[in-house]
Amino acid sequence: MLDRTDYALLRLLRKNARLSNKDLAARVGIAPSTALERVRRMHADKVLLGYHAEIAPAAIGVGLQAMVSVRLARHSRTLVDGFHAHLLALPEVLACYHVAGADDFLVHVGVRDSDHLRNFTLTAFTERDEVAHIETRLIFEYQRNVELPLRPGAE
Template sequence: MDDIDSAILAHLQRDARQTNRELAAAVGLAPSTCLERVRALRAAGVLTGFHAAVDLAALNRTVQALISVQLRPLNREVIQNFKSYTAGLPEVLSVYVVTGPQDILLHVAVPDVDAMHTFLMDRITVRREVVGFNTSVIYQHTSNPVVSRLP
């Protein structure tokens, strides 16, 4: 990874739909050289895919929350099964295995508060391994659209 690779990554993260010619011009390379660098970044596993950004509000999923979940018995199989189960739920955006008093952190998005309650009652509390959870509604959030290498 050099500065040109970092620039390529930044431009692709902002707009993955741009043509190779546009990307090459933006980073000051010949199109053939730019294409080879993009291919090398994919081969190295730095670029893992290209994704579409989705407006959750346009999909009527205006209420987001972070749900901390405590599981028991705490072992690899229980964690993996719960992680797989929740990752397959349509309300769930992300699943994190974390340290601390809670074991799993879920990022969910639903249409309204009633749907959040239904999700918690029908999808989370029905699981025998769940011994507790805590829900934090997200009022606002900002994410960094560009991830770069650290110095």
């Protein structure tokens, strides 16, 4: 069970995972040893799953991003799991979501340009037997929200 102190630590880490333990503790108002123990516990309990670097898309050649909605022709655990594994193996896939509704997957992709997007969607999606339909939406702007959606006692 997470308490208000844990949420405060999570909020700070979500905004800046590079904060030193000393700074983290000072901002929350706890001893550095307490902050370290709480962060270690949240790692062990799989509350904190890891850290990542936010990279400017243009710096790595990504000039265009899109969301691709994918509807599968048939549904079975084998087909869904296989398609999910296929998506995760593609370097253009930035994130994928298995969703409920008319579509089965939403796939966030990053590519060089519109030609790359066209070739990628044809190869990665339409050539697969389990895919019945795709729809592509260009992303004009993307920002990740660093706030936590819930607070203790807000459920």
